[in-house]
Amino acid sequence: MKKLFFIMITLLPVTAICQTxxxxxxxxxxxxxxGDTVKVGMGSMPDGNFKYIQVTQxxxxxPRRNGNEMNARKDFSLTNAIIKKIKSVSQxxxxxxxxxxxxxxxxxxxxxxxxEAIAACEVTPCTAAGSNAASHxxxxxxxxxxxxxxxxxxxTQAEYNAQKKKLLGE
Numbered sequence: 190m191k192k193l194f195f196i197m198i199t200l201l202p203v204t205a206i207c208q209t210x211x212x213x214x215x216x217x218x219x220x221x222x223x224g225d226t227v228k229v230g231m232g233s234m235p236d237g238n239f240k241y242i243q244v245t246q247x248x249x250x251x252p253r254r255n256g257n258e259m260n261a262r263k264d265f266s267l268t269n270a271i272i273k274k275i276k277s278v279s280q281x282x283x284x285x286x287x288x289x290x291x292x293x294x295x296x297x298x299x300x301x302x303x304x305e306a307i308a309a310c311e312v313t314p315c316t317a318a319g320s321n322a323a324s325h326x327x328x329x330x331x332x333x334x335x336x337x338x339x340x341x342x343x344x345t346q347a348e349y350n351a352q353k354k355k356l357l358g359e
Contacts, residue, residue: 210275213287217307217314227270227291227301231334233309237263241306245290245298261299267343270299328356 212222221227232239239261270291278286289301306312332353339349 207279208277210277210287213275213289213303215287215303215307217312219314221272221275221289221303223272223275225272227272227289227303228313229265229268229270230310230313230315231266232261232263233311234260237266237334239263239265239306239311241302241309241311243300243302245300246296265293265299267338268293270301273298331356 212220214220229242231237232242234240242261242265244259244261270289270293272289273292274290276288276290278288280286287303289303291299291301293299301312303312307315309315335344335349335352335356338344339346344352
């Protein structure tokens with residue numbers, strides 16, 4: 190009986206820290222539900238990798254030594270991810286972080302810090318305030334990225350033309 194009581198007391202704080210949600214209304218005005226598709230944009234790091242989308246390894250593999258997740262690489266750009274879980278995680282600082290655990294078809298899951306990812310345009314549609322995240326990279330660099338995606342077959346000619354006009358302010 191004492192063991193059961195001890196286990197219940199130790200698990201109680203964990204359940205208070207993380208709460209699973211069925212839906213979440215994001216700052217981009219979209220309401221996401223479990224099973225919905227999240228459209229991934231471009232990475233916001235200078236090297237094109239993602240800052241707010243992280244790779245989580247499969248549960249059957251041993252945990253990493255340092256416990257840190259890995260940021261998703263730039264080749265994750267312009268993909269779709271299916272929401273498997275929506276979590277509200279309390280921060281030590283007192284705030285909350287909303288995390289979508291997603292699946293794309295491979296072995297790995299991806300955790301998306303949705304509010305931050307939207308603000309940085311790592312998820313589309315993104316907020317207008319997040320559109321300045323691409324300002325650290327010049328328009329020429331963005332056009333170069335788009336051209337590479339077009340050449341690789343990642344986007345169509347029409348999508349390329351539309352994005353080019355948008356970047357050039359036409």
